[in-house]
Amino acid sequence: MTGPVQVLVVGFDRPTFSGEVLAEFTRLREAGIVRLVDLLVLSRAEDGAFETLALPEGVEADFGDLAASFLGQPEESADAEVEVPDGDSASTWSLADAIPVGSTAAVALIEHMWAAPLSAAIQRTGGTLLDETWLAREDRELLEALIAKR
């Protein structure tokens, strides 16, 4: 594992997997850009309980177990108190923060191999991360318009 790992949580009203997303991950992996570390599909009941769901066809057979072990723990083995890492509670999260009750979501662990050298370079400069976000579509259009004017 060399690059930063992103957790991508995508909600679905009715999960349908055409294979298009997996095909894109395969292309990105072959290009050395992004690696899909693992994929998990979950449902959250109205009482807040999480249950893992079967992965769609086309996904590697051993997918899901790693993400399930990493992002949670089986209910029967869960301690009374869930372990909380050291640090400010504002800097922690769990699937319970991300997935609303009564919904279904796919959770992907994605290693950004392209970002490893960049992240290392930023750290070597002594820079401090102040913010990190993505531009909205409207802001991207504004940016593209400004680029076009140059």
Add this chain to the structure above:
Amino acid sequence: MLLVPRQLQRVGMTGNVPYYGGRFSPAQAYAASHPTAPPPSFADPMTGGAFVRGAVPTTGQSARPDSPAPSPADVEAALQHLLSTGVISQVEFQELRARVIR
């Protein structure tokens, strides 16, 4: 398989926790939008709330203007609980019941 979510650290691409520039972090924003219930300010035998003296209302002002008045059925149930648990006597129960349920 049922799963209990694990708490994980939230960091950015460089591995550092982002400074949110004085804005709410995602967790703080969530907490602000999901306020917890205020502590009880009066004795509630159903929930075990503690007795706390509230502000003295001025003339024409309710002691708890922001809270809806409890229904007679709720008051009677609370008094019945106090009676059955031995907090008040039968005489006190009748007196209090007559005072609040007219």
